[in-house]
Amino acid sequence: MARHKPIRAREFLRSDQTTDSDDEWRYAVEKLHRLQDLVFEIMVERADELIVISGNVASEQVKRLIAEILTDYDPKAQLSNELEVTAPFRSAEDDDFTIEMKGGLTLDAITPAPIISVERYPSFSSNEKPAVGRKFQFEVDLSTIQGGREAIKFDLPSDWQMVAIDVDVYSAQLVMEEKMKRRKVALFEDGRSLPARFQGEVVGVTEEGTVDVLVKFTCEGRASGMARVSFKVEEGNETEVAGSSPAQLGVAAMNAQVRATPPDMTISIYKAGPPTSWIWMVDAPHTQNLGAAQRHGTIDMPDPEAFATELLKQCPTLTKPRHASRLRGIGEQIWARAPEMFRLLYKDMREKFGPRFSIQIMTEEPHVPWEMMFPDGQSGIQNPDHLFMTHPICRWSATYARDMRPQIESGSIASFVPNYPGGQALPAAIAEGRWLVSSLGARAMDPTWDSFTKFWTTDLPKERVAVLHFAGHGENKPDPRIRMLDAYVSRDDVNGAVKLGSRDGTFVVLNACEVGTADMRLGLASGWTERLIKHSFGGVLAPLWKVEDDCASEAVRTYLGKFCRGMPMGMALLQARKAQRDQSATPYAYICHGDVNATMR
Incomplete structure (x- = not known):
């Protein structure tokens, strides 16, 4: 591909109201030059406090990157971005990931390029x-240098040139302008990168004397990973400090698949700031003018586990038809605990897009079933309903974000359904297993402890296993476990010896009916889902509370019948819930861990 003309800064008057030294301008020009292969021509002009950018660039992404560079140069100036997107052979209206992502600028690029893995390190x-009362500026980058950090892996077309990653930051110790809370890091195929610069006023420090920053990376609307970094505050609050701030780093990354289908809304929930504080970061493409200007919000929740347990303890005993009213009340209580910025954005998205847009939850908080939220009477939403009765919605652990798969590879179904003796059999569960065999070609397995545990450790089948299914009894004490014919399989049996998930990315169904204790929460904080995700299983479907045999079986049949035939994970569960919602509280109990738009193929 021929190079474009280099960037030409024909005239630029620096602001008298900023510390825009020659070094600052040279730094901005250096960053602009890194984009020269994606710029045809650019002119930057200034009139008083207005910066005008004009010219022609190859994509909307490049246009926004240039605007960020000049905003960093003079944050107080107004910016008029008159750049035109004039990429050949492509609509200028295509947003975000553009020709540099999709490979090639010619008509020869009709066949998708092979996919390669590209790794970068935060x-x-x-x-x-940082010093209290002063501005503090720092940069976030994605480098080719490991430095002891976990990589974020991107699967990109082999002829990629540039990809831009959205970076959101939050710190309880910094006050930042809204435009400074989200920036972009640009990655280039030759290993170069364009870091994102952030600035905020230091208003406090942690007990350890640090400014702690939470960083979230997003690739084409799909969560790509997160990191935490701590900057040591300067003793004595000196205004000028030489050298780099020492930073302590923790990272949770994911394999960002650019050809995956991103959700319409991503809710990321992280522990941040004071011990009882949680930060919500909401990402929703094409919603710039919807809701509040903020996309970050904090909630105070001292004990999420106690809050969830108190709400859900009555659910196993709810009976038809009163269950719907009680569950609505529970959903409204959960809605009231969500941050206001989310509630406002959700309202506007419902009005603009209707009730079917997809939602992905990425969370470090495993207890509260946010999927159950029901907008209350003060929300202003017409015909409200539970989020998981109106939207495809799934969750995933933010700790293991890099393992969220955009698809489940097709393969066999292994079904473990014990026929318990002594009058303890679950007829609907047995019928569920037979249906899987007759309708989906599942293989009925020997439902013993030895058979089950060896199946995913030492006796892996030769064929790929798409679904591992269990339907039977379970209990919560002394630890969450499922009952085979001869013994219990505990969550502690999900350990380093388990190889099935890493080999096949298998989807797991734990349909534990009549579990025996009302506080059983197999679908959330029992430890089962976290253990399965940790060992690379591709998704988990499990109930929040004790469920009824007949309704549980029908819900799982509906779900697997649709998911195994190609319907996205979140949509399949939405339809399964809605089909049985009037019969009992059981359909409300199911929570799915996985990529909301993942399909089996």
Whole structure:
């Protein structure tokens, strides 16, 4: 591909109201030059406090990157971005990931290029140390240098040139302008990168004397990973500090598949700031003018587990037809605990897009079933309903974000359904297993402890296993476990010896009916889902509370019948819930861990 003309800054008057030294301008020009292969021509002009950018660039993504560079140069100036997207052979209206992502600028690029894996490592730097009452500036980058950090892996077309990653930051110790809370890091195929610069006023420090920053990476609307970094505050609050701030780093990354279907809304929930505080970061493409200007919000929840347990303890005893009213009340209580910025954005998205847009939850908080939220009477939403009765919605652990798969590979179905003796059999569960065999070609397995545990450890089948299914009894004490014919399989049996998930990315169904205790929450904080996700299983379907045999079986049949035939994970569960919602509280109990738009193929 021929190079474009280099960037030409024909005239640029620096602002008298900023510390825009020659070094600052040279730094901005250096960053602009890194985009030269994606820019045809650019002119930057200034009139008083207005910066005008004009010219022609190859994509909307490049247009926004240039605007960010000049905003960093003079944050107080107004910016008029008159750049035109004039990429050949492509509509200028295509948003976000554009020709540089899709490979090639010619008509020869009709066949998708082969996919390759590209790894980058989060890095953080600053030429100053934070001091209370002062501005603090730092940069976030994705580097080719490991530095002891876990990589974020991107699967990109082999002829990619540039990809831009959205970066959101939050710190309880910094006050930041809204435009400074989300920036972009640009990655180039030759290993170069364009870091994102952030700035905020230091308003406090942690007990350890640090400014702690939470960083979330998003690739084409799909969560790509997160990191935490701590900057040591300068003792004595000196205004000038030489050298780089020492930073402590923790990272949870994911394999960002650019050809995956991103959700319409991503809710990321992280522990941040004070011990009882949780930060919500909401990402929703094409909603710039909807809801509040903020996309970050905090909630105070001292004990999420106690809150969830108190709400859900009555659910196993709810009976038809009163169950719907009680569950609505529970959903409204959960709605009231969500941050206001989310509630406002959700309202506007419902009005603009209707009730079927997809929602992905990425969370470090495993107890509260946010999927059950029901907008209350003050929400202003017409015909409200539970989120998981109106939207495809799934969740995933933010700790293991890199293992969320955009698809489940097709393969066999292994079904373990014990026929318990002594009058303890579950007829609907047995019928469910037979249906899987007759309708979906499942293989009925020997439902013993030895057979089950060896199946995913030492006796892996030769064929790929798409679904591992269990239907039977379970109990919560002394630990969450499911009952085979001869013994219990505990969550502690999900350990390093388990190889099936890493080999096949198998989807797991734990349909534990009549579990025996009302506080059983197999679908959330029992430890089962976290253990299965940790060992690379591709998704988990399990109930929140004790469920009824007949309704549970019907819900799982409906779900697997649709999911195994190609319907996306979240939509399949939405339809399964809705089909049985009037019969009992059981359909409300099911929570799915996985990529909301993942399909089996």
